[in-house]
Amino acid sequence: MASMPDALPSSLPTRRQRRRWRRYLADEHAEAAVYRDLATRRTGEEREILLALADAEGRHAAHWETLLGPDARPARRDPRTSVLGWFARRFGSVFTLALIQRAESRSDYEADADATRAMAADERIHEEVVRSLASRGRQQISGNFRAAVFGANDGLVSNLALILGVGATGVSSAVVLVTGIAGLLAGALSMGAGEYVSVRSQRELADASTPSPHARAALPHLDVDANELSLVYRARGMDPEAAQAKARAALADVADGEHAHLTEAPAGDGHDLLGTAWGAAGASFCFFATGAFIPILPYLLGLSSGVAFVLAVALVGIALLATGATVGILSGASPLRRALRQVAIGYGAAGVTYLVGLLFGTSVA
Template identity: 65%
Template sequence: MTAPQHGAPTSADRRRWTRYLVDERAEARVYRQLAERKSGAERAILLALAEAEGRHERHWLELLGGEPARLPRPGLGTRLLGWMARRFGSIFVLALAQNAEARSPYDAERFASPAMRADEKIHAEVVRGLAAQGRRRLSGSFRAAVFGANDGLVSNLALVMGIGATGVAPQFVLFSGIAGLLAGALSMGAGEFVSVRSQRELLAATEPNDYADDVLPDLDLDANELALVYRARGLSDEEATLQAHRVVAAAQGSGERAPLRDAATASDDVVGSAFGAAVSSFLLFSSGAIVPVLPWLFGLSGVAAVVLALALVGVALLCTGAMVGLLSGGPPLRRALRQLAIGFGAAAVTYLLGLAFGVSLG
């Protein structure tokens, strides 16, 4: 793979090629490290991506005329990918790799071949497909975690800001924050328990049961309502009749119960444990709600407590927002700032209300 000739390269060109060389090597290493933890199709795809990065590496080596005497360190983003590939799950690494592949420097690089530019764009789609599988597996629990922690952060920050703005004693602000933490966490836990239990009960009422199994041997193969059961479950007339004949014939031939529940699905496998969901929601909300209370918990008061609470919650909101952006494939900084604006906006509203009530009470 050789780039079109564009005249004699400058020293700046050679430095840029060297940077591309080390980044391509580091990216290939990341894909190979991820492949070591995978099997089957995912492993093969990751190794193929590593091989493609190897082709790009050879392109820059050819332009450089061989291995340079001195090589710079890979870029910060590439080093971060390598560090995460060694320590964390592939979903985080693939999400970062997707963003990196989508920002290929080769679009503006005159020494990169058209095939290399095309490779990088296709790589972004390949990595997007691999990351999508992990995102789908993570989506339910991740949504609950982000929602619970973020709800605790925002609601309790808004509460302590509003109460603190009225001018009450620091002990009252602390008590209000703890009360808000417990009230919110208990409400989240109870709501999740009721929600999951209700969903399980709804699914249990929907699933087939063994109520009619013992009468199956007595049904008439030519005139029976068993076909209606399968039609009610969504089969066509022909499919329902064939299934009914198979079930009745099996029951009459063996004298045992027929598998009338073959379409059943256990509700526990679908929605999980109601108690586990309640405990998770309680802990996730509490982990966020405790953050704005920490300054008062450690004895601070007044402006110092307010500033520290805002700083702590701000960092937490930026982290959760950046993680949402990272895992969703969006810009982490934009998602982080959006999360921060929403949280501080809610706190500002209650703070202004607290000031208004404080003036009126005074």
């Protein structure tokens, strides 16, 4: 992509412009440092990509230094970029890449006349590069991470709803506590068993779609004229002409003693995304139990019914904010919006059971 000439001001820059340029300069220096920090934790191609991104941020910084001239001192670093640097130095994980992806998407260069079009385009491409790097990590954690997040969220919401619904009937704190403990154990066991069966079944379905290794042994004995192999490729979605050509090429490779790729698993077989059955079950059990423990904690401490009620609702709200924000960050979306959505859904479900409990308590009285 050809670079556009630098956007030089036609007149003396204003104080406001200089402040903005210094802020951009600080951000570019900080983002380059984040990429270099991440590169120290990577090897091979990923390391080269991250270092190339750091060099690109350095070119952008040079643009703002040129505009600022003798006044080319960076402003105070954006707190968000400082947080990125801290995570990159200590974790260097998909979590950091997801944060960087979101930071790259917030670039103001497209709307700023002092930035070049090439710089604005670079930032958009950087977002896609980081998205691709982060997607590798997302695929590795998505199976067990899905089970963990769903388990924690279900534990928080279901057990809060349970104790609020039971507590609203007017029973004692001891009854609420016993109910909450029973809900924790029952829910955690159910979630763990359900995740095991679900993931195991999905992996078995994926295995059933993987080509049999015994098929390779039959290749040298196929009738070249009939070429039954073309039916395999047609069944995989190729048109007849392309399937026939690929089958003939595969048989020619076999005749020459080369390896034919008949028995390779189809791309995206889903195993990485699913995770292991025991891993998903364990994550779901542990995180459900952890989430379900939070609303019963005030009752375990022996607090009065009213105080325990309010504290349970508050603690669950904080936990829902945290899980929602985590999902938002890892998905590259707004953490605040996802956090508020999680709280709204959780409180909505608990509120319904609380109203039902009030209704039953009133009718019993």
